[in-house]
Amino acid sequence: MYVLYRTVPKTGDRLSILGFGCMRLPTKKGGGIDEGRAIRQLRHAIDCGVNYVDTAPIYHLGRSEPVLARALAGGYRDKVRVATKLPPWSVRTRQDMDRILNKQLATLGTDHVDYYLLHSMGRENWDKLKRLGVLEFLDAAKRDGRIRNAGFSFHADTVTFREIVDTYDWQFCQIQYNFLDEHNQAGIEGLRYAAQKKLAVIVMEPLRGGNLAGRVPDEVQRIWDEAEIRCSPAEWALHWVWNHPEVTVVLSGMNNEAHIDENIRAADTALPGSLRPEELALVGRVKENYQQLMKVGCTGCGYCMPCPAGVDIPGCFSLYNTHHLFPHDRSARSHYLGRHGGLIGDVSYAGLCRNCGKCTKICPQNLPVPQLMREVSREMEGRTMGVKVTVMKGGLWLLNQTGQIKEKILGIVPF
Ligand code: SF4
Numbered sequence: 001m002y003v004l005y006r007t008v009p010k011t012g013d014r015l016s017i018l019g020f021g022c023m024r025l026p027t028k029k030g031g032g033i034d035e036g037r038a039i040r041q042l043r044h045a046i047d048c049g050v051n052y053v054d055t056a057p058i059y060h061l062g063r064s065e066p067v068l069a070r071a072l073a074g075g076y077r078d079k080v081r082v083a084t085k086l087p088p089w090s091v092r093t094r095q096d097m098d099r100i101l102n103k104q105l106a107t108l109g110t111d112h113v114d115y116y117l118l119h120s121m122g123r124e125n126w127d128k129l130k131r132l133g134v135l136e137f138l139d140a141a142k143r144d145g146r147i148r149n150a151g152f153s154f155h156a157d158t159v160t161f162r163e164i165v166d167t168y169d170w171q172f173c174q175i176q177y178n179f180l181d182e183h184n185q186a187g188i189e190g191l192r193y194a195a196q197k198k199l200a201v202i203v204m205e206p207l208r209g210g211n212l213a214g215r216v217p218d219e220v221q222r223i224w225d226e227a228e229i230r231c232s233p234a235e236w237a238l239h240w241v242w243n244h245p246e247v248t249v250v251l252s253g254m255n256n257e258a259h260i261d262e263n264i265r266a267a268d269t270a271l272p273g274s275l276r277p278e279e280l281a282l283v284g285r286v287k288e289n290y291q292q293l294m295k296v297g298c299t300g301c302g303y304c305m306p307c308p309a310g311v312d313i314p315g316c317f318s319l320y321n322t323h324h325l326f327p328h329d330r331s332a333r334s335h336y337l338g339r340h341g342g343l344i345g346d347v348s349y350a351g352l353c354r355n356c357g358k359c360t361k362i363c364p365q366n367l368p369v370p371q372l373m374r375e376v377s378r379e380m381e382g383r384t385m386g387v388k389v390t391v392m393k394g395g396l397w398l399l400n401q402t403g404q405i406k407e408k409i410l411g412i413v414p415f
């Protein structure tokens with residue numbers, strides 16, 4: 001059992017098509033990473049050929065990077081490319097960028113990061129980092145060898161995506177992509193645009209946070225059961241992403257031994273363009289079925305963006321749909337709070353809608369967007385969203401302050 005590799009267009013670097021995402025490492029009952037298990041899993045995946053590991057300061061509240069460092073001790077560091085990210089919410093000055101990167105290098109126990117990303121780019125984060133001199137920072141960090149390849153991870157609309165792609169000589173980017181998000185965020189359009197500009201594309205959320213795998217709706221499972229070749233829903237979803245020749249690596253947040261082996265088995269055979277027309281049709285029927293089960297018929301085309309009030313219209317609808325599609329999974333609401341409440345992106349929640357009507361005039365699906373925004377706001381936010389946003393922003397600020405104070409006294413920093 002071994003994984004396939006694809007090439008980074010600008011550098012010729014060979015990356016395993018399966019990457020190990022360290023955002024969802026196994027946890028212990030009382031909370032916190034189950035470090036022994038996480039290390040065994042990471043090393044097993046690397047022994048099977050996985051050579052791309054992705055982490056970030058915010059994952060597991062600052063614990064992911066140090067655990068990864070310990071997993072890569074004993075010779076494993078030389079077998080992988082390490083990817084980590086600059087958290088824009090922790091950056092206030094150009095100096096912060098160097099401070100954070102240097103700290104990450106120390107935490108990871110390495111003299112360079114192979115793939116360094118600007119984390120969660122959207123309009124607000126991108127404008128802020130650019131204004132503070134991030135492009136000059138990336139140039140300098142590449143020149144002095146602290147980073148090898150520069151990229152960005154992305155969660156916004158296609159127009160912003162194209163603008164970011166065109167602004168710098170990136171080696172790679174990271175987008176959310178799966179058969180339900182084909183036209184959401186960067187989507188297929190962004191994927192093809194990046195590939196055409198010779199960027200390697202790392203795909204995150206191929207299983208939509210696990211929702212396309214495991215316990216899928218009965219009507220969806222019945223369609224999968226019609227397939228000639230038996231695959232799990234997770235394997236179908238991964239194969240669909242790998243079927244795109246523009247995709248370089250698919251990140252999977254693996255924390256269960258059986259799932260790791262299932263993903264590695266799938267990565268053993270997933271050549272671009274290898275799905276047969278009848279298999280693509282089957283995925284298409286599953287997608288249609290999911291769309292019928294969705295609460296709002298938003299296709300994620302993004303024509304209605306930007307919203308003058310700052311609402312991420314397709315993003316809010318997408319998580320609202322997830323919330324209704326997968327009622328057993330209660331995480332959509334917390335993702336909504338984090339993403340649209342401004343914890344890991346721009347403040348862009350539905351309750352900001354001012355009912356201006358601009359979007360309704362443009363929407364090709366004729367959706368009554370302001371009315372739906374009120375529904376989304378009621379179900380996903382409750383009445384205290386403004387307070388929650390202030391508390392989250394305050395908490396983040398406090399965490400950063402504490403981190404900086406700790407860094408000065410002890411040499412430890414969470415971000
Ligand atoms: S109606 Fe609401 S969501 Fe639509 S563009 Fe205006 S403010 Fe934005």
Ligand code: SF4
Nearest residue numbers: 298299301302304363
């Ligand atoms: S224009 Fe309509 S379908 Fe397209 S993203 Fe906006 S709300 Fe969704």
